[in-house]
Amino acid sequence: MRVLICGGGAIGASLAYFLAERGAEPVVIERSGVANAASGKSGGFLALDWCDRTPLAALARRSFALHESLAETLGNPWGYRRLETLQILTNARQPMSGVAQGWLGAGAAVYARLGAPETTAQVEPAAFTRGLLEAARRKGARLEVGEILDLRFARDGWRVTGVTTDSGTLEGDAVVIAMGPWSNAAGRWLPLPAVYGLKGHSLVFAYRPPGPPQALFVEHEAEDGSRESPEVFPRADGTTYICGVSSRTPLPADPGAVEADPGAHERLRATAACIAPGLAEAELLAAGACYRPVTEDGLPLLGPVTGVEDAYVATGHNVWGILNAPASGEALAALITEGEARPVDLEPFDPSRLLAFDRVNPL
Template sequence: MTPPRHVVVCGAGVVGASVAYFLARRGVAVTVVERAGVACAASGKSGGFLALDWCDDSALGPLARASFALHAELAKQLGVDYGYRRVDTLMLAAREQGTVRGGHRVPAPPWLDGAGVVTAALGSTETTAQIHPQRFTEALIAAAQARGATLRIGVVDDLMRRDGAARGVSVDGETLEADAIVLALGPWTSRVAGRRLPRVRGLKGYSVTLAAPSVPAQALFVDYRTAEGCLLEPEIFPRPDGDVYVCGMADPQPLPEGPEGVEVDAAACDVLARAAGRVSTALATAPITRRQACYRPVTDDGLPLIGRIPGVAGAYVATGHGPWGMLNAPATGLALAELIVDGAASTVDLRAFDPARRR
């Protein structure tokens, strides 16, 4: 098999950025085509929380473990501070009104001085970590560019074929030639791939950032009940840059045409900020610095699509990472680069993620 000389990677979210980086590291000429901007969608607005072993009970386990290790290596190799650090992770219970019965079940750090009860330790600095998602994605693209990759802003409309093989993509109506192509369009992947692949949908979620500079490196998963009795599971991630990120509201709103059309519901964001304020007085008084929304790419069976697009030689896909795209991007990118260049992935076994699996 002759390795491709030029690969077009469609989408500059964390998955496309990782594929582009590892291809460029193998000496392949890469063009990344992105509709709006690097990390403009979920990859710029996610939590950036990473866990070594939280996927161990599913087929994602080996991908997650390989990725967790790669994150630690990349933090040294990329030479950019994108907020990678190990964190302790706690579970809490809290209510918008009233208190939770009983006291803390494990020792509570002093900043958790609100109405919440710490119920468990979920992870330690051995097993959990975080990154700033946008800065990590930008660092991967910059590192790929330093190895000769180019970034082109444009809308991929279609996959171009000749004799059953990919010969490039159509970008804003013009053909961009390539020896191989990768679709990493997140929740928009089905719009270009059509029925060649199992369906990829977008699941909308909201998040806010709060300015609270002196909060320690402790990630929180909260079992929370609103005054109306709704159960929410907000996730709270203090970042080294002084922001505290809070996410957790799902919304069934359909996926818009592109990331620029994503609407933010301020009331949903305020629910998240209030939830954070219930567990810590430092968060109750912290101003909201950003209200945002994005769509995570999800498949019907909950597993990503990583591998060859059936029926089109030289066409590949990497998407559908659901709630774990920031974690699993590195091993996805490395394994797909191996598949494209060597003809087989050696980092992780990709069979469970085969896009040709039964739908």
Template sequence: MRVVICGGGVIGACIAWFLRRRGIDVIVVERTEVAAAASGKAGGFLARDWCAGTPLDALARRSFALHAELASEIAGDWGYRPMSAYSGFVAPDGDARRNLLPTLAWLAKGVVIAQRIGTRETTAIVHPRKFTSAVMDAVLAQGGQLHHGRVTAIVRDADGVTARGVEVDGNVVEADAVVIAMGPWSLLAAQWMSLPAVYGQRSPSIVYDTGTDVPADALFLEYEDDGSAVSIEVFPRADGSTHITALSDIAPLPLDPASVTPDQDAIARLQAMSERLSPLFSSANIIARQACFRPVTQDGLPLIGKVPESNGLYVATGHNVWGILNAPATGEALAQLIADGAAQIDLSPFDPARLSPLDPSLLHGR
């Protein structure tokens, strides 16, 4: 059996890994480079039970466990480490709470930690680009293939229903099954098949070189900016970098993932906010100013499963903020679905058929 996976991000890489573990031939088709979009620019934060009470709970718990297993199973160092997580706020100028001492010594005056919301047993982190690349390298080491090019069509049998491969830059790559895992760019596949809409939410971020000065504590802080409350997230990584993000917005999705750039006003605001958190977040320590588009669906749940009205076609996208966390369990479940016809985790909440398909005419001009 041969499976073509469209998309070289963290979801595509994990699907390829779990298929190869079953001895199934895989070809990953990637337009730009592995982890080129959100998989390379996300925070990498993992939480075991933060999806409790939602349809994502079982997927998240399984995936959290798989992250720990993969850290000892796949060669490479992607900075997997358990960490604590705290919530708090940044008191504005003139607020009496600024006189409170910060709970964490490396933070600036006015940053108040309210409570611990994650422990080393329930929260962790990875470096997303390094994780995605290591998984893809493991796929290649086990005989998988990585094909660079742009998917332009799905190749079908004469019945018009059964997938037999993909067209890549005018050439046919044959397969017994095809998986669409192109993040927000999966919406382009709606012109070839019946798929619900997938939107792109832009998230700017700044990465700082902080060395060993910032401990393994993720922060989720409320910040008052121009009279409105903003949530800012701080993720220290094992490699000495700290990823800070806030101010997500909706923006037009570029056709080419390599064309994604951050809004300069948003980056300037984020930098000013970061500098108020700690003297460690100075402009001299900035490694990257960047942005990525997270794939989001109409109901906030991912699309994982068979594509409606087709045979041999599957989709895995729309994971929103939990893409890095839920990638391993998504890969495992989809590999089971393709190879065995069913997954151990209940995928019914993520069935693409639950949502109305996107009208392909809306993609005119893309």
């Protein structure tokens, strides 16, 4: 069974891996480079129970377990590790604690312990996405570089049979839209609910904090009194990642054309210096901007496209796309090859829930 997966982010890579494990023939079609969008620029933070008491609970718990077993099985080239997670308060105008605590500056105060190594973990998300796709390729998956321009349909009804790219056509037994926030453009071809893109900025420093690894969720008050909630993740490779400064700048049509908002990286750098003095002095290795895919109700779209045979969608994972990639790929692979999603039931994420007449994608 050949499955055409449109989009080479964490969701497409995970689906390719689990389809290949089942003996299917996945083909990932990616326009601008595997993990070049949010899946390569996100935090890569993972939590066991932060989605409890929401419809995401089972998906998150299964994914948290799969992250550990995938790292074990595939040699962990993506720096998976457990870590402690703290909530921190910082204020650029007045020091919060007055004393340095470990790698945190005198301006930062520890407010709460949000997670222990039993419940929180991390991966380097670009390496995770590329590593999973590489593992899928070793099991027979293929990667095609190209922009998907259209879908192909059977003459005799509402059944999808392939895709048209800028370099030709590809035939398949099923097609999956996994183009992150650009999945919205697939509303031109299929009856899909709207998908939006919300922008965030990030910096990566050559800095390894002393002591055991700690992820930080920060409540920061800037010099001008504005409030932000950046996240800081020291990584196993000796770097430290910080993200924040969200914005509603419109999504560009080309994933390769995403640019930072003016001044966003400078603001983030000033915040980083306030959190930990070591970050102020460290070499800056990368400065990124990316869009997370969001739906009307904040939950993913995972399942068959209403009314079109052999068409599926897998997107809208919002702030938890790296965490929830494994169980999303696993369950969707079962649905496509066997007709039943398992072990996680994907019913809460059925795309048809958002297909009320007034909510249909306007494209």
